Amino acid sequence: xxxxxxxxxxxxxxxxELDVPRRTSPLAVVFGLASPDQLRTLIPLAVIALSSGxxxxxxxxxxxxxxxxxxxxxxxxxxxxxxxxxxxDEGVLTxxxxxxxxxxxxHVEIERRLRHQIFDLAAVRVxxxxxxxxxxxxxxxxxxxxxxxRARVLAALRSEQVHDVAGAAASQPEVLxxxxxxxxxxxxxxGPEVAAILAALAVVFDTLxxxxxxxxxxxxxxxxxxxxxxxxxxxVPVWLGSAALVGLVRRWDLTATIExxxxxxxxxxxxxxxxxxxTQRVQDVRISRRLLLRPFNRAxxxxxxxxSGSGEQSRVDIPLLDDTEIERVLARVLPDAVPLPAxxxxxxxxxxxxxxxxxxxxxxxxxxxxxxxxxxxGPVGAVLLVxxxxxxxxFGEAAYRGLGAWYGPEPRLVHSRTGALxxxxxxxxxxxxxxxxxxxxxxxxxxxxxxxxxDLAGGAVAVVDRAEPExxxxxxxxx
Amino acid sequence: MTEPPATxxxxxxTRPAGTPEPPTTGLVPLExxxxxxxxxxxxxxxxxxxxxxxxxxxxxxSTAGAIAGALVVxxxxxxxxxWWTALVWRSWRFEVGTDAxxxxxxxxxxxxxxxxxxxxxxxxxxxxxxxxxxxxxSLVLRTASASSDSRVPGIDADxxxxxxxxxxxxxxxGDAT
Numbered sequence: 001x002x003x004x005x006x007x008x009x010x011x012x013x014x015x016x017e018l019d020v021p022r023r024t025s026p027l028a029v030v031f032g033l034a035s036p037d038q039l040r041t042l043i044p045l046a047v048i049a050l051s052s053g054x055x056x057x058x059x060x061x062x063x064x065x066x067x068x069x070x071x072x073x074x075x076x077x078x079x080x081x082x083x084x085x086x087x088x089d090e091g092v093l094t095x096x097x098x099x100x101x102x103x104x105x106x107h108v109e110i111e112r113r114l115r116h117q118i119f120d121l122a123a124v125r126v127x128x129x130x131x132x133x134x135x136x137x138x139x140x141x142x143x144x145x146x147x148x149x150r151a152r153v154l155a156a157l158r159s160e161q162v163h164d165v166a167g168a169a170a171s172q173p174e175v176l177x178x179x180x181x182x183x184x185x186x187x188x189x190x191g192p193e194v195a196a197i198l199a200a201l202a203v204v205f206d207t208l209x210x211x212x213x214x215x216x217x218x219x220x221x222x223x224x225x226x227x228x229x230x231x232x233x234x235x236v237p238v239w240l241g242s243a244a245l246v247g248l249v250r251r252w253d254l255t256a257t258i259e260x261x262x263x264x265x266x267x268x269x270x271x272x273x274x275x276x277x278x279t280q281r282v283q284d285v286r287i288s289r290r291l292l293l294r295p296f297n298r299a300x301x302x303x304x305x306x307x308s309g310s311g312e313q314s315r316v317d318i319p320l321l322d323d324t325e326i327e328r329v330l331a332r333v334l335p336d337a338v339p340l341p342a343x344x345x346x347x348x349x350x351x352x353x354x355x356x357x358x359x360x361x362x363x364x365x366x367x368x369x370x371x372x373x374x375x376x377x378g379p380v381g382a383v384l385l386v387x388x389x390x391x392x393x394x395f396g397e398a399a400y401r402g403l404g405a406w407y408g409p410e411p412r413l414v415h416s417r418t419g420a421l422x423x424x425x426x427x428x429x430x431x432x433x434x435x436x437x438x439x440x441x442x443x444x445x446x447x448x449x450x451x452x453x454x455d456l457a458g459g460a461v462a463v464v465d466r467a468e469p470e471x472x473x474x475x476x477x478x479x
Numbered sequence: 480m481t482e483p484p485a486t487x488x489x490x491x492x493t494r495p496a497g498t499p500e501p502p503t504t505g506l507v508p509l510e511x512x513x514x515x516x517x518x519x520x521x522x523x524x525x526x527x528x529x530x531x532x533x534x535x536x537x538x539x540x541s542t543a544g545a546i547a548g549a550l551v552v553x554x555x556x557x558x559x560x561x562w563w564t565a566l567v568w569r570s571w572r573f574e575v576g577t578d579a580x581x582x583x584x585x586x587x588x589x590x591x592x593x594x595x596x597x598x599x600x601x602x603x604x605x606x607x608x609x610x611x612x613x614x615x616x617s618l619v620l621r622t623a624s625a626s627s628d629s630r631v632p633g634i635d636a637d638x639x640x641x642x643x644x645x646x647x648x649x650x651x652x653g654d655a656t
Contacts, residue, residue, distance in 0.1 A: 306623060434622035435629060437582075437592035445589065457623035472591075477577065479595050 012277055016148045021083035021089070025121055027207040028077075028140040029070045042066075079138060081149055084156050086126060088136055099135055103155045104128045107277040107305050110146050114270045122146035126153070127305065127314065150276065154262060173259040176332065177318060177325050181248060188247015189240050190292055197243045205235060256318050258332045265302065265316045275316040279306050279333050283456045284428045289328060291421045297322060301329055306457035314458050332429075336411030337427050341406030343417055349447040350465035354400035355393060362392020393419055405463045407474050414454060414478055416463040426461045428454060436475045454478060506572035506583060513633035514568040516613045521560045522608075530555050573631050575642055577649070580620055580629065592628040594620050596649045604639050611636070618642060 045062050070094065074277040077090040084102040089095070111123045122143045126136045138146075173400040179187070188194075252269035252358075293299070304315040318329065330336045366388025375381070399420035406415040412430035416422055433454045440450035450462040450471040462476060514639060529549075536549050563586075572583040582592040603619040616639040620629040634642065 258566075434598045434624035435592065435627040436592040437590050439585075440589045442587045450589075453626070455622065455624035455627045458625075460626040461626065475593060477615045479593050 005269075009137060012145070016142070016145045018145065018149055018152065019080055021044055021080045021087070022145075023074065023078055023136055024121070025142065026074065027115075027119055027121065027142040029067075029074045031140050032070050032074075033066060037274060050428060076379065079141075081152060086149075088138075091260075091372050098136060099440045100126060102153060105153060106155070106404055107281060108150045108153050109276065110150060110274045112143070112272040116140065116143075117270075117272065118389065122267055124149060136477045139303065152176075152274065154278075163365075173257050173264075174332075176256045176329050177254075177321060178256075179251065179254045179318075179320065183320050184251050184254065186246040186247075187251060188244040190290065191243075193243045193250070194240075195245065197239055201235060201239050201242075205231070251319070256317065257330060263333055264447055265303075265318060277303065277305050277316075282333055282429075283432050284456060284461060285330065285334055286429070287424045287425045288419075289425075293320070294423075299326060301326055303333060304456075304459060305437045308316045334413070334427055334429065335430070336413055337415075340411040341408075341415065343406050343415060343425070346400065346403035346405070346465045347449070349467070350403060351397070351400040353447055353465060354441065355396040355451065358392040358394070358396020359389050360392070362388040362395070365392075403464055405474075407478065409477055412478075414461070414463065414474070416461055418462065418464050428456065428461050430478045432456055433478050436479055438471045438475055491514065506574045506581065509571045509573075509633055510615075510635065511567060512613050512615060513571075514564060516609065516615060517564045518561060518566065518635060520609060521564055522557075524551070525557060525560065529556075571632075575646065580631075580646070582628065582631065590628060594622065594627060596620075596646055598622045599650050602643050602646060604643060606636065614650045616640075620646070 007039065012015070042062070046059075050059065055063070072092045073090065075091055076095075077088070079086070079088045079344065081087070086098075086100045086102070086105075088098045088100075102237050105126055105128055107127050109125045109127070111125065112121070113123070117121050119140075120143050121140045124138045124146045128135065135466060161168060188234075220472045249269045250271070251267045254265070254267035256267075257264045258279075261279045262276055263279055266272070266276065284304050288300045288302065289298075298320045300328075301321055302315050303317045303318075321329065327338050327340070330340070366385060369387070369388075372381070402417060402419045402423045404417040404425075405414075407430075409412065414430060414433075415425060415426045416428075417425040435455045437453050437455075439453060440448050444450055444465070448468050449465045450468055451465060452471050452474050454461045454463070463471075466474065492639040494612050500535070533546075533553070535551055536545055566586045570584050570589070572581075574581040578596060580592075580594045580596070582590065582594075584590055599620050600623055601621050603621060604616045605619060610633070613633075615633040616636045616637050618631040618634055618639050620627070622629065
């Protein structure tokens with residue numbers, strides 16, 4: 001441990017020794033039993049238990065098996081970190097010994113859910129590049145061990161880049177962005193929480209109406225459509241309010257810090273997460289402008305690494321940044337990308353393709369519904385039949401306007417923007433592209449268009465609908 | 480990317496004396512054996528699917544019309560498969576170049592892939608029982624990206640081992656990620 005300033009540690013009395021094999025916390029057994037994965041495996045077992053006559057006996061047997069398996073696998077699971085290699089030995093029947101050399105690690109993440117915070121524990125996830133299962137997770141280890149492990153990994157990664165002495169010396173933490181609570185509330189209202197809460201609310205609403213039908217006290221309200229409308233109206237503030245609250249709790253005190261070449265993003269009130277990535281390991285950065293937020297000039301920034309899996313393991317989102325904040329983050333993560341170049345629009349042929357696609361999609365979606373509507377609703381159905389292709393046309397135009405690309409030998413970056421409603425601009429350093437392919441469907445070839453797909457470790461980025469000489473040139477100059 | 484594209488033999492990538500040049504020069508098609516292999520494979524699938532159906536039809540609806548209909552459908556399906564495999568086979572071109580593998584293939588959706596050797600993590604040679612009967616092997620370059628389109632579906636088995644060695648000699652050092 002050369003740089004103690006590299007971690008957000010509490011008071012450290014003695015550095016924990018990590019080179020002796022050790023078990024995770026015994027509480028990992030309890031956490032494991034209650035984990036969603038475990039519950040998912042329980043569902044088929046529960047079905048078996050219910051379908052067989054002896055529900056209690058089968059259920060008890062299942063619980064015993066799970067507990068015994070949990071304890072055994074906890075006993076078998078030991079880890080240590082020695083000489084730049086992280087060791088994990090585990091497995092009851094199939095024994096598994098994993099060794100991850102430090103220079104293969106993409107990033108280290110410490111996660112502290114509420115249950116971890118109560119017992120002063122932490123979960124650590126180490127990501128490596130590559131296909132599937134290339135990650136290592138320690139579910140519950142003492143917080144101090146987790147922080148010591150991360151500090152050691154980061155210190156080793158730092159000493160690996162000896163030539164980068166200047167950067168290491170100037171490793172004064174610098175806060176890039178800290179989101180104020182107001183913006184976190186907004187993030188909740190505009191983020192993925194909204195849909196989830198709407199679904200939950202629909203269930204509540206449904207039961208409320210069911211209850212209302214039975215009871216006479218509220219009787220006059222629920223039978224009239226006016227009453228239902230009133231209920232819906234009352235539900236809207238509850239819906240948006242709880243979405244905002246969830247957003248606030250989930251991303252509480254979201255802070256992006258840069259220290260030397262480490263980007264650190266920490267957030268959360270109940271589940272505290274801290275994502276640390278070496279900027280050299282960043283695969284691409286994505287700037288998403290959602291339709292609702294475009295007038296406010298706010299965008300979400302997503303930083304991706306080569307880690308396995310398509311989910312949250314390999315990326316971190318910093319929501320609702322304005323242009324100067326985006327440039328500040330980019331300047332440290334992908335310095336070449338600043339200032340952001342203006343994108344070249346897709347050729348006119350791409351607009352015709354987008355319009356045809358949009359209208360066709362509108363027709364396909366509207367025809368069955370619209371025809372049924374004409375018979376049932378009469379004129380309203382006819383309006384639907386006309387409106388859908390018009391909407392499709394508008395969508396096609398929006399999709400075309402979303403297209404844009406920039407690439408250059410200097411700097412060696414590719415920018416690609418796609419999306420009708422949410423416009424995503426991916427920024428890819430050419431040095432990160434593993435391989436590439438120019439794809440043209442039959443419809444594209446008719447218009448002299450093609451799409452370039454750039455394969456990255458842990459994902460791909462498409463540059464959609466470019467005219468032919470440009471596609472090949474883009475690929476050739478990128479690889 | 481690190482090599483100047485114009486020079487055929489970049490410095491620092493000299494192959495040991497005695498190993499032959501990369502054996503394909505320019506884009507070459509797949510061997511005719513590959514087409515035969517694909518047709519045999521398709522025939523196996525068609526037979527395993529259609530024979531039970533035909534048997535069931537013969538037992539359940541043992542009218543001459545139903546059986547004739549099934550035969551016609553089988554004939555059309557077989558003919559279409561025969562024709563389609565030829566189209567796919569004819570669309571294939573590949574080149575084992577000096578710094579990258581180039582693939583061109585696809586009938587309706589055309590793909591033109593480039594896999595630079597310095598990105599290669601490892602190389603697989605894959606041959607199932609049927610492939611071995613035909614003396615063919617698939618050559619797959621694995622990069623750090625799961626989505627790379629980097630499979631040459633049928634190369635002479637002896638030639639494939641040689642190609643793999645040639646490519647490995649060109650991969651160079653570095654961790655390629």
